[in-house]
Amino acid sequence: MLAKLAPLDPRDTADLRPYLATVADPRSRRGRWYPLTCILTICACAVISGARTIEEIAEWGQRAPDALLAAIGARPHPLRRRRSPAACTIDRALCRIDPHALDTAVCAYLADRHSATTDGDKDTRPAHQAIAVDGKTLKGSARTDQPRRHLLSALTHHPPLTLAQSEVGAKTNETRHFLPLLQGLDLAGCVITCDALHTVQDHLKRLVEDKKAHYVAVVKTNQPTLHAQISALPWDVLPLAHTRSEKGHGRRESRSIKVLGVADSLGGICFPHAELALRIHRRRQQAGRKQTREMVFAVTSLDAHQATPAQLAALVRGHWAIENSNHHIRDVTFDEDASTVHTGGAPRAMAALRNLAIGVLKVAGAVNIAKTTRAIRDLPEHALPFFGIGHEPHLSGT
Template sequence: MSIDAFSQYFSVIQDTRQSAKISYPLFDILFLTVCATIAGMEGWEDIEDFGEAHLDWLQDKGLFLQGIPVHDTIARVVSSIEPDQFQDCFLKWMQAVNVHANGALIAIDGKVLRSSYNREDRQSTLHMVSAFATANGVVMGQVKTQDKSNEITAIPELINLLDIKGCLVSIDAMGCQTGIAKQVVEQGGDYLLAVKGNQKSLEKAVQKALAPLVKISPECDIEHGHGRIEAREYYVMPAQKLAIDFPDWQALQTVGVAISYRIDSKGEESLEYRYYISSATLTPERFAEAVRGHWEIENRLHWVLDVTMNEDACQIYRGHAAEILAGVRHMALNMLRLESSKKASIRRKQKMASMNVAYLEQIVLAGIKGLTEI
């Protein structure tokens, strides 16, 4: 396997060490870290052990000709990588291996890395805001913020980095801001924003507009599972009057509501109304698909990172390590998803990759060469 294509995107990251003291090239250590993460390794010692176990394979690629560094060296080198440079490489790589279909849904949401805080300051926990392409389950990009409230500033920064032309960008109520809506439209995309109490006048107006449509319907979607019964209804309508009354919401075309009625295993009932605005002209079917699709960032990204990759349990925090490893986990998950020859769970693919370097190569090649239409 040639790693030239991988090197094309990630070898440009600058090494901050003194050149005379470099025994292990930064690219070698980064490539090892990515491969070890693909194979399910979680900490510095795991990465060192993975490298020792697969040293012959790595040396066949021209890497680690002096052997594998100890885990402290791996930690020190990875922690010194400049996050902005890594982010730039990640984005260019994803733009090269993904082609958006018109109307593709990109969900944006934040996640806390619960064990990433500095042990002297529990307020320093890392918070990542990610953009997730729901059709094939890959991360398009991510930015760091130190506080959930700062998602309002992190979301525009992330959108600015992405190619969203022709895409529908869904964001929860935290991102329901006129500036964010304007930015999405100006970059050639459409927005689908949840509306809650942080936009009180808009929320009341949307509720009032949709009130005549909201009624009990025998055609609602009914789901059974996890010990509960859930029924959902979706309504949309044009937003011409609202667009006049709220001119700051650029290109506003559609308002909608998702209604969910649930009976849990104890017989307790709940009824929830979730309101949305969009710059796209949405049918009820497309609206329902997008609303359901947005929550895939929780089920197919955040849940997998926590349950399969143990992200919340990772206590690495020194330097830039937590942010870089979060990006590496996103890279590994993307590659595992892009490899489609094996119909298996992410965890099973990781185990196969740890035991079989031929399959590991296949996963890496899928991440390098796979042009996947979203």
């Protein structure tokens, strides 16, 4: 498994530690033994090795040999032996740090890793970088005196790398955090995909005019006027523009798309910068179950010269795929929904570390995240090259 992943040479990979060093240490200088960057690096290495809880992160550190801890930055004790931080030390650090600062550092690292892998391959780079805006609830973070934490993220479609993440309190607060989430990103020429919750005229108008980006937005009945206008378009007389069928996991899916120009000069729909309306028809047949059908409408600022029907279908499909390529992995492989971490900034910090692990593994070429984490679980030194950290005594065997 490790032989198929590239790059594994730390000299070819950006070092994570300078990014983590930008996170301020909230702890008192008195009695502080482990640098915060060292603790966060141990957390990153443990999570990419499959650690799901703070206790498992501490156990990973306990298995790490002295030379590995030295490479990470752990200070030696008076007897010249290095020890990794205990679970209580890691827990206190994650609870007290600024989770926004950690998110910013992790997202900046992933963005730089992504640009380093795509800038040199201009022939295969997509015409428009697709970024999905989607939310996720940390179900295990709720307590009787506090609701569940809810995070809103901006992720690239392929590979699914988190470029920005913020805590919004509840799903109903996602809308007003949409523009602030994207404020710090360079979105010129990018395509933002979003579900019906974020199909808001003012937000998408500012996205096009201020950020010079495009959008593909799903339309549902929460926008009754827009939904009525799109559903009333003459779809029945239009031919299918693109179809695709897939089989796998005991089910068969087929998707077809129709595309219609809706420029204002043609008396189209009342939505800012809308150029095309889409109608996607999905059919799913699972073994032993009744066939299900679904009709979805969408609107985009891309015109027919900027995207083909197949590319538009891929953009919509790519947004739906975020659920499997990121959220499902966090819930199943890293057991995020079962995590009971709930104090301070720890829930969001753990989510950032999981995003970091998924993004780094995807950039390295991992197809099956669970299988890859199992391959490096019992060999702590194998985690370091993924973050650009050299460890000479053990790198020769990887």
